[in-house]
Amino acid sequence: MLALDHLKKHRSVMISLPLTGETLVTLEGVAHRRSVDLVEAAFLPGQLPLKSLDLNGTCRVIFEEDGRTYRLRTKIEEIIGDEKLVLKAIETTLQYGEREYFRVNADFTVKYRLITDDKAEEVRTRQFKGQMNLSGNGILLPLNDRVRDGQKFSLTLILCQDPIKVARCVAKVIRICPLAGGRKGAAMQLVEIESPDRDMIIAFCMSAQRLELRNKVQTKDLT
Numbered sequence: 464m465l466a467l468d469h470l471k472k473h474r475s476v477m478i479s480l481p482l483t484g485e486t487l488v489t490l491e492g493v494a495h496r497r498s499v500d501l502v503e504a505a506f507l508p509g510q511l512p513l514k515s516l517d518l519n520g521t522c523r524v525i526f527e528e529d530g531r532t533y534r535l536r537t538k539i540e541e542i543i544g545d546e547k548l549v550l551k552a553i554e555t556t557l558q559y560g561e562r563e564y565f566r567v568n569a570d571f572t573v574k575y576r577l578i579t580d581d582k583a584e585e586v587r588t589r590q591f592k593g594q595m596n597l598s599g600n601g602i603l604l605p606l607n608d609r610v611r612d613g614q615k616f617s618l619t620l621i622l623c624q625d626p627i628k629v630a631r632c633v634a635k636v637i638r639i640c641p642l643a644g645g646r647k648g649a650a651m652q653l654v655e656i657e658s659p660d661r662d663m664i665i666a667f668c669m670s671a672q673r674l675e676l677r678n679k680v681q682t683k684d685l686t
Contacts (some may be wrong), residue, residue, distance in 0.1 A: 474526055477525045478492050478509055480522025481522065482515045486621050490673075496665075508545065513545065525669070537550035567596070572620075573591050574618070578616060589608070589662050591605055607646075611639075617631075617633055618651075622663065635651060635652050636651050
């Protein structure tokens with residue numbers, strides 16, 4: 464299926480836009496296919512950083528369909544006023560699996576247990592509930608336990624209680640990071656995870672980012 468076939472109708476999307484200085488900004492917008500290889504994207508007033516856009520960089524249009532998250536690589540073809548962009552597709556097929564991993568700070572619950580080869584060792588399942596940094600590829604988990612790089616943990620992520628949404632995976636510690644208040648956290652990469660579980664995490668992150676962007680816009684409108 465052509466990538467743009469998924470955008471025949473107006474669809475809520477997240478778009479990562481390149482800025483000068485090799486940085487990115489991710490915005491929520493509404494996009495639809497305008498022609499064979501062109502997508503028109505509309506944004507809220509005042510969102511587009513027009514003066515700092517890198518017109519030669521690559522944009523990524525990310526959206527969900529049937530519980531899956533897709534990405535379309537594009538370039539900026541035209542700027543229409545202050546609120547719209549015309550994007551030209553770089554690829555003609557949609558490659559599911561090459562997904563954009565948003566990093567968000569969100570509140571949820573994680574149950575975690577160290578994976579060990581020592582069958583005689585008693586390993587307790589512990590739990591952390593609160594704000595954590597999460598993406599479809601990793602998590603920063605605050606820990607009181609002493610851990611080291613390379614250790615693996617079995618994780619159960621309870622993302623939502625009503626309705627219940629639970630993702631399970633195996634994660635590997637890649638580094639230890641200092642956190643506020645003198646705490647420490649383990650940055651972990653999700654190394655063993657089924658596609659539906661990763662999709663659930665990505666969808667959760669996209670939802671959290673959309674909420675964060677809306678809150679920023681509302682706060683800006685109040686100032």
